[in-house]
Amino acid sequence: MNDQSPINDTRKAELLSTVVEHVDITSFDARPIVDAMKKMSFTSRDLGRATDIYNQMLADKDCSIVLVIAGSTSAGGCMDLYAELVRNNMVDAIVATGASIVDMDFFEGLGHKHYQAKEIPDDDTLRSLYIDRIYDTYIDEVALQNVDHTIFEIAETLPAKAYSSRAFIREMGRYLTQNGAKDNSLVKLAFEHDVPIFCPAFTDSSAGFGLVKHQVDAMKAGKPYLTIDSIADFRELTDIKIKAGTTGLLMIGGGVPKNFVQDTVVCAEILGHDDCEVHKYAVQITVADVRDGACSSSTLQEAASWGKVSTALEQMVYAEATSVMPLLASDAYHRGHWKTREKRSFAKMFADD
Structure with missing residues (x-):
């Protein structure tokens, strides 16, 4: 965790001069264009049906909705979109990658920004300037190291025991309510609205660096340290599924978060809840190709063969998510x-809340 200033500050400032502005789904009404797209074909019609299914989830008084996020859409301009879903009771739980929650949302919650790349110079040049690149988006590495430090500081204040990622992320949300620089942070709003966030691969993010430092420093001092319990993640999310009954999935990307949330049905059965429903509704937005047989590209219909998802109300949308999620969410x-939805407040299920 090196706070050393990068060389050539002028060049760095030039590259980090255009802030990514996150889309505001409340500022425009996408209903007319989505209605028009329903009458088209190809991906437009798929998006129209996916939007219908999400609206059915919201209208179903018995349905609890899980938002599933993989990839870098938060850095790419969808961060406030996800925050609005929490703010307006449009999702009840979240499963995401550590990068989406820590490196992107918590990062901005601390006051840092993502930047549009006006040009993509040689990546070795970016490295010399302490600039990290996500496709055509830049992050200041020095600012990202502040996230590492902050995670370390939060860990240092907590009792030395095992935490699910949900429990630790809740502490991150608590921290932002007292020290944050952005009201529209997903982590902060989830804390305030009792929406649990799970990151099944939590340490695959800036959180990992801060927690490793916490453990190493404690070991050197002969003191106990906290750990992240991934089994508790699975148990807690399965508990939510059992309590929720009818569920719908709104999934951006795939990967570990997608499989993790779908597996709760199977886990519930193993725990003796043979009456646990498969996920009734499911939408997935992805560009993953099914032909390689892996790489998180399995379809929702394939998931039905595992007893995870119903085939009646599911829709795959093969599109880059930042181009279609604003339409779906605004609609x-x-x-x-x-x-008129009932607020679930699933975070209150757990003893630490």
Whole structure:
């Protein structure tokens, strides 16, 4: 964790001069364009049906909704979109990659920014300037190291025991309510609205660096240290599925978060809940190709063969998520089914809340 200033500050400032502005789904009404797309074919019609299914989830008084996020859409401009879903009771739990939650949302919650790349110079040049690249988006590595330090500081204040990622992320949300620099942080809003966030690969993020430092320093001092319990993650999310009954999945990307949330049905059965419903609704937005047989590209219909998802109300949308999620989310926001939804407050299920 080196706070050394990069060389050539002028060049760095030039490259980090255009901030990514996150889309505001409340500022425009996508219903007319989504309605028009439903009458088209190809991906447009798929998106129209996916939007219908998400609206059905919101309108179903018995349905609890899990938002599943993989990839870098938060850095790419969807961060406030996800925050609005939490703010307006449009999702009840979140499963995501550590990068989405820690390196992107918590990062901005501390006051840092993502930047549009006006040009993509040689990546060795970026490294010399302490600039990290996500496709055409830049992150200041020095700012990212502040996240590492902050995670370390949070860990140092907590009792030395095992925590699920949900429990630790809740502490991150608590920290932002007292020290944050951004009201529209997903982590902060999830804390305030009792929406649990799970990151099944939590340490595959800046959190990992801070927690490793916490453990190493404690070991050197002969003191106990906290750990992240991934089994508790699985148990807690399965407990939510059992309590929720009817569930719907809104999934961006695939990977570990997608499989993790789908597996709760199987885990519930193993725990003796043979009456646990498969996920009734499911939407997945992805560009993954099924032909390689792996790489998180399995379809929702394939998941049905494992007893995880119903095939009646599922839709794959093969599109880059930042190009379609603003339409889907704006449509659902303006149709307003969320206004009469019961608030689940699943975070209150757990003893630490």
